[in-house]
Amino acid sequence: MNPKSGLAKWVTGKWSRWVTLLIWIAAAGLMSALLPSVNNEEKNNAPNLSDSKPSVQAEALANREFPGGADIPALLVWHRGTGLTDEDLQHIQKLSGQWTEAPVPHQTSIPPLHQVPLAALKGQLSEDGSTLVTPVFFSKSADTDQLKEGVDKLKEDAAALLGANPFEAAAGSDNELTARATGPVGIQIDATGLFKNADFALLMATVVLVLALLLLIYRSPILAFIPLVAVGFAYGVIGPLLGWMAHEGWITVDSQGISIMTVLLFGAGTDYCLFLIARFRQLLKTEGDKGKALRAAFSGASGAIAMSGFTVVLSLLALLAAEYGAYHRFAAPFSIAIFVMGIASLTLVPALLAIIGRASFWPFVPRTEGMQAERARKKGKPAPHAAAAPRYRIGSAVVKRPALIVIASIIVLGGFAAFTPQIKFTFDILSSFPEDMASREGFKTIGEKFSEGELAPVKVMADTQGKAVSLENDLRALPYVAELSKPTIGKETPSIVAYDVTLSMNPYSLEAMGHIPDLRAAVESSLQKAGADSPENSVWIGGQTAEQHDTKVTGDRDTRVIIPIIIGMITLLLLVYLRSVVATVYLVLTVILSYFSALGLGWLVLHFGFGVDAISGSIPLYSFVFLVALGEDYNIFMISSIWQKRKTMPLKQAIREGVGETGSVITSAGLILAGTFAVLASLPIQVLVQFGTITAIGVLLDTFVVRPFLVPAITTLLGRRAFWPGKYAPIEERNVRSS
Template sequence: MPSSSTSAPTQQRPKNWLRVLLAAALVIVWIGVAGTGGPYFGKISEVSTNSSTDFLPASSDSTKVAQQITDFYDSDSAPAIILFESDQKLSKEQNAYLQSLPEKFKDAGVAFDQASPVIPSEDGKAAQIVIPLSDPEALADNVETIRSEIENAPEGLEGYVTGPAGFASDLTQAFAGIDGILLLVALAVVFVILLIVYRSPILPLIVLMSSMVALSGAIFVVWHMADAGWVKINGQVQGILLILVVGAATDYALLYVARYREALIAHQNRFAATKAAWRGSIEPIAASGGTVIAGLLCLLFSELASNKALGPVAATGIVLAMLASLTFLPAALALCGRAVFWPARPRFDCHAVEHGVEHDSKLWTKIADFVAAKPRPIWIVCFVGLAIFVVVSTGFKAEGVRQSDLVLGGSQASTGQEVLAEHFPGGSGTPANVILPAADEAKAVDAIEQLAGVSSVAVVSQDSPSGTIPVGESAKNVPPMIANAQPTESNGRILMQVTLSDPADSQAATDTVVQMREKLKSVSPDALVGGDTASDHDTIVSAQRDRAVIIPIVLVVITLILMLLLRSIVAPILLVVITLMSYLATLGIATLVFDHLFKFPGADPSVPLYGFVFLVALGIDYTIFLMTRVREESLKIGTRPGMRRGLIATGGVITSAGIVLAATFAALAVIPLMFMVQLAFIVAFGVLLDATLVRAFFVPALVEDIGRKVWWPSRLSKEERVSPNEFDRPEVR
């Protein structure tokens, strides 16, 4: 006996050293991943674009026009409208200043094609110059240079830079905080929450390290995906990736840490506890992560490249979050042992199994007892409460918003657009571009001029000093040197520029473009209508189509995954219906908040789609955390007591995970864009609703009320309790 007692530690020591080396190796590998991927944080903007036409389907008129327009211009430039306004008619000195501006811009290093002449307004109190900026990579810098130059305008002149280049620059500036501010805010918020949850200064740092190594790996992979042309990313995809990886990795960490803490109480050896925690965590983390990935990949059915890109980009982030949570985090915690929970270190308790989870969670024991006492009234109240806001959600407006409303708090481009509409036709400088056969020119001009929303029509000509030749009614009183110029032709086609009476981003301008397309079908079937207004319209149409197609696909995919995971038909259908109700109720709350509190004019069609994908996928995430534990307990002690014990065991971690994920998505609101703020509210509020009311009361109460029939048609639905021996049989599992 003495010899055997002394030999056991001797045999155990090499195993522990091997485990330490393995854990240390995993940590070092992930630190290497972070070191490799970290520098790509600052480079991700190199492979992203915010041009709307880059994301439209190739079959749309706007895309075809954008691709063919270079046949008529030497470069694909973005027009910047330099607008000046005065209280009185412009003086000779002021006009002389305006004439000198193009040369001043060149001297300042602004790259542009031939500038238009100074165009005065009819009232003489305003003038505009159109500067076609020729370097897309430096567009924002060039706009800022122009804005700096016109700050020195003579007294009495107020200058603005608007038009496509102005709006693009404002959008770029709004996204400028994604790489730094957004990430710092998200990490700071998560750290504070974890500090409160764990009451430990060490554990939150390790959890955040797990998130950061996952994010570094994801950024590295996504950069190369975008650089190879596999996906097209923009600022909003980039921002969502940052938030999603941090939030998901933290959620998975919360689940693992909860299991690890339980295991440290039941096991004296930290590596035995790690093994038990890993075994208990891998199924729910892999299942929940796999479900989110499957839901995100449904976005590949999108027409819009931005929606389509979000699928593989976000799925890549989830894969890295899962890998880090199942390798780096367990290894780091195993190396630290109980010390990581300091000062509230979990103590080994040989009677932990007898005590059960109730011993360690008095709050959730009370909640579980409350739900078990009156399950039917509880789920009925939850159902009615959600149903009220589901009805309100029918008023959610998601038909698109004006470009001038995208940047919250206003911008110089949007202000300039308003001033422009006061003195010129609203669409000045941002025309609708029409490519059509040269033989159809006369018929097309007649058809277009019949539209009330059209101000003027011109044909692009490289021979004309102004770059265009006015046609139709606009051709009256045109100087001979312009009238005698020849239209530029390419393969028998010409490019017409149609100036609209209304601002290019207005609904009235959109209606005019739609009518123009209808008119041209009969007189020139091969005509293509593009431009900024047409691109915005085509984007909205594609986004609405994506929403109608993808939402049903996601629901079917997630339902099938839950059926396989829970070995049931009834439970998955009920859970998906509840999750859908939670999402629609969130939209109902958002409708009231956006309309009456924030006074938003509407929403982009992609907002409810993104909100749906994240809320349903992540809501099912929490469902999997809860129901896999419930099934595990039900196989041992029966459905109703299994539901109670599962709720007690997972209630704290699900609520904590919900708060963390809500906080990370709320950080999107630091980007001053309506899309980001709306998505931040919908996902943050929806996650909180799902992680508290739905998972703590609605789902447990409904399962308590239905009982074992919730597992139909599996064997568990026919037996109130399964013995341990039966539990080992594969068909019961």
């Protein structure tokens, strides 16, 4: 790009720079005023599984044949360590009667405990008489806010009757009556609440961290605010744009996605800004005209910024190929955010730099030697000595011992990657919650006093076709079945029979999920023995354990599909940009190696440092999307510098100077990006703690191992072969003085 024409001239022009700034101010202001906020358009109960999934089909059948199954329960866990008293039980019965006559918002039904004799109610207590679980059913169509409204009313009624709120009493109290809302409703409310409460704290923590790191690294208050201003304006456009798209039904956004998008925007956005700022700062030391320096910096950095942003956008768009809803919903918000931020980096940031000029770096303003001498003359001081030639220690070490560096880097990265087979995964949603969260406390009490499986029974339905099927006996005989309900007959199809199966284990555990195929096989076997036709088409298994099983199967499918798509797109982009098959191959392979190293090292940190027994099953794909795309950003920026310099100097010198000149900006950018992802580790949501930790580790490995050592060392070893089949015009190699 010619620095004297096109976009570079426009965004840095005398008047057009102000026009650029005004356009961004108007865009952010008008869009924020006229379009809905993305936070008001969040949909946190959007389905993650399509209608073709077995558990979803089972749910549809249950809604039709067993209408009562269309309700979702809030399980109220009543507990007194010394044992529930008759007065406690009578109060619970009064509440049952009250909620029967005057249902709370969105309540559909409740068991008539007020009509049960006290002696019979005592039979439903735990063995030690300390605990009772009572369900309250809510409409399946109610969203999280509506469910919370209903549960809050339950708590208010209980507090009014008892004189104290048992839902606020300390868990584990022996002498005090405690109550907790758990089950599907309680879990959904708590999960959504965690993300909602985390949004503002996450935003503030990210802003403070980025500002602190920028001040620490560049020691300039004005410069520290320039990237934040750019990100702020970009967010002012992105938020309303996404809100409008969600309002129109084109996309779906949720709290988790918005939280991660905020981190990504600040981390990646600041990186793109720094790529330009660092080049501008460097040129100001040799160019007296700030406009020429800025246009030259724009010309040198804009290609790498655009390529880096495009790589991330396409990688995120690959999530559109996902079948799992949570993955698919991330594609549009994340890619749009990076796209808008890329535009801001190439328009708003250079406009701000053109307006502020050298003062952007105050109090350490970069000046040419002539400017420094003139400044010293006016102050009556001797002219400063000419600056010594820059010393590129890392670049010099790389070109001196490339083989040793490649071997050492591969040993380090490969050693961490070797731990990936030891990683254990979980799909237990409760493991992501803080231990003191109400739904988890209630679940723990159920597990201790009853059976964990009661939290979410598995619904088994079969079409007996009028045959005498020994289904009940066969199900009771299964070793992992703790209890079995009485059979119910289908409303529209009497030949369909349903059982609620209580498992003898945590229904959200990997072990429980693994028994879903076993349950299906057992039912099909019963139908086959009875002579039923097509037993494989006559069995439906629903419930949350079945949904989690389908989630795992769908997630595994998405991983197999999306990872090759991302690798293929990044490979194609690098081929077009670098015009080198060899360089493209080793750039992609090094980032993949870095990804597996981050997984392995992340597992060690989480397992031994945080005491995590298993990480969320969604982490590998999420981490891959971000680490491969963002990790390639640093490679692109550094390799672009080498590719440009080798046109005017020997390759080894180009590597030496390219690594040296990009080292400081990539290091600072990497620290900021890793820091923003590490902020996620401060949240009380384990899935974000795990994602933030592994991604931050991956960014640091890219910043301090892959970019400064491994990639340039491989380039040095390959020499002119690194450019194949692109043209390489050799320049006579000359001795490069060591630094």
